Amino acid sequence: MEFNYLxxxxxxxxxxxxxxxxxxxxxxxxxxxxxxxxxxxxDGGAGxxxxxxxxxxxxxxxxxxPSFQKTLNPSPVMPNPKVFFDMAVDGRPFGRIVMELFxxxxxxxxxxxxxxxxxxxxxGRLGKPLHYKGSIIHHIDLNFMFCGGDFTAGDxxxxxxxxxxxxFEDENFIRKHTGPGIVSMANRGPDTNESQFMISMIKNEYIxxxxxxxxxxxxxxxVIKSIExxxxxxxxxxxxxxxxxxxxGQIS
Numbered sequence: 163m164e165f166n167y168l169x170x171x172x173x174x175x176x177x178x179x180x181x182x183x184x185x186x187x188x189x190x191x192x193x194x195x196x197x198x199x200x201x202x203x204x205d206g207g208a209g210x211x212x213x214x215x216x217x218x219x220x221x222x223x224x225x226x227x228p229s230f231q232k233t234l235n236p237s238p239v240m241p242n243p244k245v246f247f248d249m250a251v252d253g254r255p256f257g258r259i260v261m262e263l264f265x266x267x268x269x270x271x272x273x274x275x276x277x278x279x280x281x282x283x284x285x286g287r288l289g290k291p292l293h294y295k296g297s298i299i300h301h302i303d304l305n306f307m308f309c310g311g312d313f314t315a316g317d318x319x320x321x322x323x324x325x326x327x328x329x330f331e332d333e334n335f336i337r338k339h340t341g342p343g344i345v346s347m348a349n350r351g352p353d354t355n356e357s358q359f360m361i362s363m364i365k366n367e368y369i370x371x372x373x374x375x376x377x378x379x380x381x382x383x384x385v386i387k388s389i390e391x392x393x394x395x396x397x398x399x400x401x402x403x404x405x406x407x408x409x410x411g412q413i414s
Contacts, residue, residue, distance in 0.1 A: 247259040
């Protein structure tokens with residue numbers, strides 16, 4: 163067999179006689195298959211399985227008809243997961259925050275956040291459950307930032323990822339802090355992501371390319387604003403009010 167590319171992007175496959183191929187009952191003669199993008203002019207549609215014999219002067223040449231060509235579809239894209247926080251202030255329910263995680267652009271970071279919402283990874287290396295449930299919101303800046311995820315120390319100095327080490331690398335900075343509700347990972351410098359997160363309450367472009375964006379709030383920004391009003395006194399976070407992720411998990 164001889165395989166040749168043509169200058170216009172088509173190609174031919176020439177099969178000599180006696181190679182065991184049968185086309186329309188003729189197995190004793192060689193033939194050439196030409197694959198092209200347009201098909202032969204004047205094709206009357208006579209042919210089987212998308213391979214059409216050419217009826218012109220070069221008798222042994224066959225053409226494919228693009229209408230019969232199989233299209234290979236990519237694997238279906240899984241939807242981004244959605245997770246929730248049920249918030250409480252001093253033990254009083256304060257509503258639900260629902261977030262979409264950007265598994266399409268940051269799959270490793272999104273999986274860390276998702277699993278910390280479900281608690282499915284069990285105990286961490288530091289002896290605490292790898293779970294946001296019961297952890298506190300340790301820092302709030304009015305109309306600016308809502309920070310939590312430190313389930314080991316509770317004060318912004320701790321945290322742990324699901325990946326066996328305390329920290330994991332910055333996956334990428336494809337997504338930006340484009341407005342209120344963007345969820346990103348807190349860190350202590352490059353490649354120090356663990357469990358701590360922050361929810362921006364404004365456009366925070368100045369932290370683009372520093373903090374990895376992992377998701378966005380799709381429901382419950384009003385819950386965050388209500389919590390801000392409850393705990394902010396004279397512009398300062400009142401630590402006498404305990405803000406807790408009372409429950410959390412995955413919706414879809």
